[in-house]
Amino acid sequence: MTVPVTLQGARERRVRTGGVELCVAELGDPGQPTVVLVHGYPDSKEVWSEVAPRLADRFHVVLYDVRGHGRSTAPKPLRGGFTLEKLTDDFLAVADAVSPDRPVHVVGHDWGSVQSWEFATVKRTEGRIASFTSMSGPSLDHLGHWINKRLKRPTPRRVGQLLGQGAKSWYVYALHTPVLPELAWRGPLGKRWPRMLERFEQVPGGTYPTSSLPTDAAHGAWLYRDNVRARLRHPRTDAYAHAPVQLITPLGDAFLSERLYDELESWVPQLTRRTLPAKHWIPRTRPDQLVDWITEFVTSVEGGRPDGVTASGKYADRFGGQLILVTGAGSGIGRATAYAFAEAGARVVAVDRDAEAAARTAQMSRLIGAPEAWAETVDVSDEQAMEKLAEKVATEYGVVDVLVNNAGIGLSGSFFDTTPEDWKKVLDVNLWGVIHGCRLFGRQMAERGQGGHIVNTASAAAYQPSKALPAYSTSKAAVLMLSECLRAELADQGIGVTAICPGFVNTNITSTARFAGVDAEEEKRRQKKTARLYGLRNYPPEKVADAILRAVVRGDAVVPVTPEARGAYLMSRFTPKALRRIARLEPPL
Numbered sequence: 261m262t263v264p265v266t267l268q269g270a271r272e273r274r275v276r277t278g279g280v281e282l283c284v285a286e287l288g289d290p291g292q293p294t295v296v297l298v299h300g301y302p303d304s305k306e307v308w309s310e311v312a313p314r315l316a317d318r319f320h321v322v323l324y325d326v327r328g329h330g331r332s333t334a335p336k337p338l339r340g341g342f343t344l345e346k347l348t349d350d351f352l353a354v355a356d357a358v359s360p361d362r363p364v365h366v367v368g369h370d371w372g373s374v375q376s377w378e379f380a381t382v383k384r385t386e387g388r389i390a391s392f393t394s395m396s397g398p399s400l401d402h403l404g405h406w407i408n409k410r411l412k413r414p415t416p417r418r419v420g421q422l423l424g425q426g427a428k429s430w431y432v433y434a435l436h437t438p439v440l441p442e443l444a445w446r447g448p449l450g451k452r453w454p455r456m457l458e459r460f461e462q463v464p465g466g467t468y469p470t471s472s473l474p475t476d477a478a479h480g481a482w483l484y485r486d487n488v489r490a491r492l493r494h495p496r497t498d499a500y501a502h503a504p505v506q507l508i509t510p511l512g513d514a515f516l517s518e519r520l521y522d523e524l525e526s527w528v529p530q531l532t533r534r535t536l537p538a539k540h541w542i543p544r545t546r547p548d549q550l551v552d553w554i555t556e557f558v559t560s561v562e563g564g565r566p567d568g569v570t571a572s573g574k575y576a577d578r579f580g581g582q583l584i585l586v587t588g589a590g591s592g593i594g595r596a597t598a599y600a601f602a603e604a605g606a607r608v609v610a611v612d613r614d615a616e617a618a619a620r621t622a623q624m625s626r627l628i629g630a631p632e633a634w635a636e637t638v639d640v641s642d643e644q645a646m647e648k649l650a651e652k653v654a655t656e657y658g659v660v661d662v663l664v665n666n667a668g669i670g671l672s673g674s675f676f677d678t679t680p681e682d683w684k685k686v687l688d689v690n691l692w693g694v695i696h697g698c699r700l701f702g703r704q705m706a707e708r709g710q711g712g713h714i715v716n717t718a719s720a721a722a723y724q725p726s727k728a729l730p731a732y733s734t735s736k737a738a739v740l741m742l743s744e745c746l747r748a749e750l751a752d753q754g755i756g757v758t759a760i761c762p763g764f765v766n767t768n769i770t771s772t773a774r775f776a777g778v779d780a781e782e783e784k785r786r787q788k789k790t791a792r793l794y795g796l797r798n799y800p801p802e803k804v805a806d807a808i809l810r811a812v813v814r815g816d817a818v819v820p821v822t823p824e825a826r827g828a829y830l831m832s833r834f835t836p837k838a839l840r841r842i843a844r845l846e847p848p849l
């Protein structure tokens with residue numbers, strides 16, 4: 261039999277165990293730590309074809325077709341042949357064959373992860389597993405306890421979580437019906453599946469899935485039938501992990517709720533959490549990210565530092581490894597935001613028209629936790645420069661996971677003092693800069709089809725009129741409305757949009773803001789006075805950065821930051837007349 265082109269260069273062997281023969285493939289140097297990749301349902305080991313060769317540069321990589329899948333033989337009879345106990349026998353047989361003297365690092369996706377949870381929590385595998393990376397497949401025991409807790413002690417939140425996961429599990433009920441799933445997979449569903457994966461999961465076409473799919477899927481239905489009901493009814497009470505676990509959760513998973521893992525720390529003493537904006541089939545859609553995380557985790561466990569892999573920030577599990585682009589990152593709110601993401605272990609692209617300032621932000625980001633950080637010098641109002649930037653970022657760093665359109669300039673002065681040039685400048689940067697960012701990076705996010713988030717820095721001035729800031733406020737009101745419209749448009753694609761509306765924040769903006777209708781000397785005086793007032797108010801940009809990260813995690817739409825911004829927001833909704841009266845007051849300059 262020929263080796264499928266998708267796993268070219270792999271060495272193959274057959275491992276006999278419990279009446280079946282498993283097809284095992286190996287890549288890389290057997291002297292290196294062994295990483296065993298376990299595929300899910302309906303899949304074969306080729307689901308790892310983008311991940312395995314990349315890992316093989318550093319590790320001894322082993323993949324096998326689960327019994328009844330790919331080129332492994334199926335148990336006879338099928339019923340009762342797929343229990344977690346038998347799957348554990350298979351795993352141990354493979355591990356003994358490929359790495360008899362050293363424990364192996366297990367990586368499981370979907371059902372590969374479900375069964376690997378069994379491997380990582382039963383007594384007889386103790387000492388054979390060095391670490392476990394789990395993606396999109398919970399332990400059935402943990403799931404059983406999760407459900408029981410919600411049934412026994414229901415609160416509105418818990419009932420909501422239960423119903424939410426229940427709705428996502430429709431296919432599990434379907435797979436428990438006799439014969440029909442087999443007929444569907446061997447018939448129309450099997451034929452359409454590759455196209456469905458492309459359409460709903462944005463899985464790139466090509467050599468995956470392999471031609472064994474209909475048989476894999478028909479046999480694999482027994483994974484569910486042999487285990488799910490039995491385990492959920494009687495979950496093991498001792499299902500504690502005996503190896504460090506890395507949990508990778510794609511936030512846009514159509515089959516599994518993120519909430520399933522809320523109580524995981526009580527089962528796993530050494531847990532590293534990672535999330536990424538992605539759908540279910542991450543071995544196909546995000547192989548580079550997975551390779552980075554598996555490499556980092558395995559290397560740190562081998563080095564005796566199972567907990568030393570994540571960044572320290574409070575959002576480390578949320579943004580670690582993600583690609584974040586911040587404009588206006590050379591100062592104030594933008595810089596603080598870049599640092600907050602860096603602290604959370606994100607990869608940061610710091611964009612500013614001030615090259616030196618952007619470079620400093622990138623350098624500092626690396627020092628405080630960003631695994632990679634780059635500086636890009638671009639004027640956000642320059643359409644062509646932004647197009648070039650978007651192209652460069654996509655080819656060199658990847659598709660941005662979180663975009664923060666933050667660059668902005670201040671302009672004060674009455675409407676009649678504000679010249680058309682003044683208007684143009686402020687709209688070009690504050691509005692067009694945001695439009696370019698959303699258009700170019702937002703499109704890349706949408707085309708990738710795995711979700712993401714856009715944050716636009718508006719201002720409390722977006723909803724708080726003032727006779728002193730007509731142009732600035734107009735630009736920010738436009739940013740707020742643009743964010744709301746875009747949020748509606750991108751909601752179905754899993755891309756969140758947030759408008760951040762700070763009040764007075766102590767940054768450099770006060771010394772660079774222009775004052776229309778006054779001479780240079782008067783402008784300097786006013787800049788100094790504003791800087792003094794903002795200094796007295798002394799609201800730090802770091803707090804705005806924190807609000808930005810929190811808003812991304814929660815998917816908030818409009819976020820007023822600072823008490824005065826929150827107050828004005830409430831007034832704009834409930835007592836707009838009072839706000840209009842305040843708008844007529846002379847600014848304190």
Ligand code: NAD
Nearest residue numbers: 588590591592593613639640667668719764765767768769
């Ligand atoms: P800041 O002046 O400290 O930082 C702004 C950064 O943006 C600077 O590094 C600057 O070089 C860069 N920048 C300006 N124009 C640019 C352009 N055309 N292209 C690329 N980079 C450019 O100001 P900040 O207070 O941190 O402001 C950040 C954002 O927050 C702005 O959009 C501002 O309007 C908004 N905002 C600030 C306050 C506040 O009180 N500071 C309040 C509400 C909203």
